Amino acid sequence: MSASRHRGRTISPPRARAVAAALAGAVALLASGTGLGSSSAAPLRSCTLGHGTIVAVDFAHWGGPIVRGCGVGRHSGYALLHAAGFTTAGDEHDGPAVICRLGDTAFHHGRQYPTANEQACVQTPPTTGYWAYWVAPRGTNHWAYSPLGAMGDVPKPGEVELWIFGATNVAGTHGTAVPAFSPTTLRARALTPAPVTTTTRTSTSSTTTLRTTSTHSTSTTTTTANAPTTTHSTTSSPTAHHPQRKRRRPHHGAVRHHRLHPLHTATMPRSTSTTSAGGTKIVSAKPTSRRASAGSSTPLVIGVAIALLLCAGAGRAIWLRRHEE
């Protein structure tokens, strides 16, 4: 699916016109081969801490990198994926809303994974192998298993969304699709190599959200330095409305000021550069320029012709019967 802009070509017939006419028009449009084009993705640098949403897809299951893109002001996680330059495919049973395959030009020339051999994408993908959807709201450093689907979720500014392929249990707490790296590695500020001050707070209160990752039993939060009010108190930060933050007790909050690279936080001991997370490379998403063709209308003509031939046979049998009686 090459994400194309259809605003100009959207078929919007007058109210009075029948659906059939519009259908015929759309088929004609497709037949003329002008129905689909290509899109341009928002550049990654247009996402900042409080602006735009980062979306990343982890292809590590196939030995690939984490591909990261950006979208600004998108109304759904699905639109965000496409705005960032990813291509998606739904399964046949649920339609495009369930993400069954994901692809990006940055990995294997845009081939969509899992491949048809691995996953037929006929029924809803099983929990033993599916694209798990993780969301890290602005100012938090843990992944939350998204309770909504790609089309139900509304990306918020400063959020990080992650798609990771693998297995989880029903609650989404254990399995290979639980990310082993923190959202910080993917955050917008990780893009800028300039050193920034980070404020690290360690809290003993375990996260009460059901679907948070198991890797954060001692939940370490990293607030960001770009926001002007984060240096002393988490409650005064712009993201204080998040319910998760209200539970954090500051008494263990040994506030340390580091002049170090943002990735060098307590949760990310293995990360040494901006281009890796848990040993996996992070690359930028590239927009797909693949044109989706409408296919040939010949099979349709042949199929309908055979069906009409059979119907003619049926009509003849009925005619013979009428004349017999």
Place this chain on the structure above:
Amino acid sequence: MSAPQTTPGRGTGLDARRVPRELHPVAWWLWAIGLIVAVNRTTNPLLLLLTLSVLGFVVASRRGSAPWARAFRYYLMLAGFVIVLRLLFRTVFPSGVTPTDHILFRLPRIPTPSWYRGVQIGGPVTLEATLSASVDGLRLGTMLCCIGAANALANPKRALRVLPGALYELGMAVAVAVTLAPQLIESVQRVARARRLRGGAGRRVHALRSIVVPVLADALERALMLAAAMDSRGYGRSGDASPRARRVTGGLMLAGLIGLCLGAYGLLDATVPRVLGAPVLLAGAAVCCAGLALGGRRVRRTRYRPDPWRGPEWTVALCGIASAVLLYVSAGYSAAAVDPTFYPLRFPPLPALPAIAILIAAIPALAAPPPIRSRRHTTAPDAGTEPSPRTELVA
């Protein structure tokens, strides 16, 4: 058949030389089930349309003139209803609208609270959603039509003979229920015709009453006659089974059914231990079979004019099975063609092997013997009350 006057189906040259006879009902059912299995595997609208036209062709060529033989058109209407309903639901509750979709029109959107965000009411109606909803409906509709074709082609009363003895009475009730709708329609048509002949146009309310009352009376009369006919044949008697044997049969059936339920649950729920899945299902099936066998012993049945199983029966049954097997085998090689998607919008392909698999199911239109057709084709009352050469006798 109880047809008073039969004429050979004077069709084409090939049919003229063949002796008209009824095909074994099991052959038609195997053929239809094969097609259902094949249809279940595909969402290609072209393959589904081919299946529908194959069904129409076979039914038009090989149906008899019994009341149930006219059922196919009602199944076609039902299929149309299924498609319309599906389209309606997809239009009112649009979901999964992608940025690249072709929007046909927009319905006013009713805002829903955030905790109810999963369901969207109103909004853009896209061509993609409309097409995929129609194909979804078409698939279910085609399956219904497969059952309709089997109902139109196979004599339901003769099909009863194949049931195990214990299920005979249940099957009889099902057969009576299945033939009810066509008989009612036939009755309505007859009463309306009689009204027209008497020249009673009347006002609408009056006309309705003058049709409904005779039809109800007709139905009641027919039911009484059917009950008398069934009673005289010993329907519902327990025979010479002792109370203990009946209790054992009941216990076995109950245990078997519970086993089947547990087994199905175990198979579908991944969190249930494996032992509760297939083994329990198989054990339940075995106990059910034992119960049926034991229950069947109390009904002694003799056969009068058994249905033969000859070459045409083999051909018809094997055609259905062949199309199911061929489609399943070929679907693995052309998965994208058998299950095409409308995202992105593109013309459906016509995969060669699956198409041939569906067309194989059209062979019975020529291979099956021509049907028996009566000159007098309003034999509904006879067919309803005298399930003619049914000779299942209860001792």
